[in-house]
Amino acid sequence: MRRILALALVLLALSGCGTPLQLKGTRIEPPKAAPDFTLTDEQGQPFTLSAHQGQVTVLFFGFASCPDICPTELGNLAAALRQLGDEAKSVQVVFVSVDPERDTVTRLRQYVTTFDPRFKGLWGEKAIIDPLVKAYGASYERRDLPGSALVYTIDHSAFTYVIDKAGRWREVFAFGTTVADLVTDLRALARER
Amino acid sequence: MRRIFTSALTALTCLTLASCGGTAAAPTPPPAAATAPAAAVTAPAAQSALTIKDAWVRPVSVTEPAATSALTTTEAMTDTMALTTTEAMTDSLAMEMDASVTTAAYLTIVNSGATPDNLLSVSAAPELAKSVELHTMIDEGGVMKMRPVAKIEVPANGEAVLKIGGFHVMFIGVQKDLKDGETVKLSLTFEQAGTIQVDAVVRTPPTP
Numbered sequence: 094m095r096r097i098l099a100l101a102l103v104l105l106a107l108s109g110c111g112t113p114l115q116l117k118g119t120r121i122e123p124p125k126a127a128p129d130f131t132l133t134d135e136q137g138q139p140f141t142l143s144a145h146q147g148q149v150t151v152l153f154f155g156f157a158s159c160p161d162i163c164p165t166e167l168g169n170l171a172a173a174l175r176q177l178g179d180e181a182k183s184v185q186v187v188f189v190s191v192d193p194e195r196d197t198v199t200r201l202r203q204y205v206t207t208f209d210p211r212f213k214g215l216w217g218e219k220a221i222i223d224p225l226v227k228a229y230g231a232s233y234e235r236r237d238l239p240g241s242a243l244v245y246t247i248d249h250s251a252f253t254y255v256i257d258k259a260g261r262w263r264e265v266f267a268f269g270t271t272v273a274d275l276v277t278d279l280r281a282l283a284r285e286r
Numbered sequence: 287m288r289r290i291f292t293s294a295l296t297a298l299t300c301l302t303l304a305s306c307g308g309t310a311a312a313p314t315p316p317p318a319a320a321t322a323p324a325a326a327v328t329a330p331a332a333q334s335a336l337t338i339k340d341a342w343v344r345p346v347s348v349t350e351p352a353a354t355s356a357l358t359t360t361e362a363m364t365d366t367m368a369l370t371t372t373e374a375m376t377d378s379l380a381m382e383m384d385a386s387v388t389t390a391a392y393l394t395i396v397n398s399g400a401t402p403d404n405l406l407s408v409s410a411a412p413e414l415a416k417s418v419e420l421h422t423m424i425d426e427g428g429v430m431k432m433r434p435v436a437k438i439e440v441p442a443n444g445e446a447v448l449k450i451g452g453f454h455v456m457f458i459g460v461q462k463d464l465k466d467g468e469t470v471k472l473s474l475t476f477e478q479a480g481t482i483q484v485d486a487v488v489r490t491p492p493t494p
């Protein structure tokens with residue numbers, strides 16, 4: 094019995110190295126260079142993805158007038174950062190607006206910091222946003238809501254994209270991924286290199 | 287070793303049994319059909335078969351957190367309106383965001399009566415939001431589509447659940463901050479039951 098235990102331990106230890114990282118999200122296999130972009134952040138400063146190598150970037154596309162889906166995912170990501178504690182320093186959560194018409198730099202700053210002051214809220218012209226959304230396999234569409242005070246909504250995919258410290262796109266989280274799973278993966282990626 | 291294993295198994299079995307027992311022991315709802323008609327006969331018309339439970343509202347802020355509200359030259363330039371004081375900034379921010387700031391309320395409507403009902407509208411204090419609407423969220427292959435609905439059906443002897451990713455009460459053009467622990471008075475209008483008041487608590491939803 095003791096020998097079996099020892100063998101199991103050795104196997105466990107071996108699986109830690111050598112084999113690729115076990116991730117809870119859907120892995121991008123093989124990892125590929127994350128589509129790069131430059132947008133305006135919530136402070137009015139340019140934000141270029143490739144300039145943030147050395148950090149794990151967590152991307153979410155949404156809009157600031159979204160009352161249900163976006164706040165839920167951002168709330169989960171905020172909870173994940175809190176649980177990461179000090180290691181959250183190596184993780185940057187980035188909210189990209191797919192409602193450039195209604196969202197502004199000011200509005201995005203106000204919106205994202207409600208969840209966590211460390212979040213970034215990015216704005217860009219439709220001409221920049223459209224190919225970017227497509228490059229990540231995300232989607233969005235402006236939809237008029239006749240009779241609603243909201244005037245229009247944005248139908249959008251609600252995945253979360255994770256880019257590692259080397260600028261490689263590693264995985265995608267489905268909407269509603271548990272905070273425990275977010276923490277597990279983000280911690281593993283934050284400890285790389 | 288085997289003894290340990292066996293006792294572990296026993297413990298597991300106990301656990302399993304306990305959880306099964308818990309399910310079985312869970313209070314079954316009283317047979318509503320038996321009590322509801324009696325109540326309908328004796329109770330005044332205003333008393334309805336509907337009860338509202340777990341009403342809550344997602345916190346929202348129409349102003350910026352103090353830590354980030356300080357204006358810099360860059361921001362002023364970006365925001366086209368050149369503003370000099372933080373106060374002016376906050377005012378203009380509130381104005382600019384008039385229609386765009388939203389939040390949502392969620393609740394469960396329990397119908398103990400034998401007739402279905404429909405939630406037709408919800409209202410709140412006018413100073414809270416410009417408009418309050420009934421919406422739903424449709425998940426179409428991972429694409430989230432929010433749509434207004436004319437009503438939310440509450441089945442007889444059943445319930446309607448307004449929850450994240452589904453039906454919600456949508457506040458459009460929120461005018462004031464809603465902070466954790468505060469209470470929002472909601473007025474729900476039903477086709478049959480008329481108007482029911484409920485206090486919704488402002489809270490950050492638990493994470494999955």
Ligand SMILES: [Cu+2]
Pocket residue numbers: 160161421422432433454456
């Ligand atoms: Cu809505």
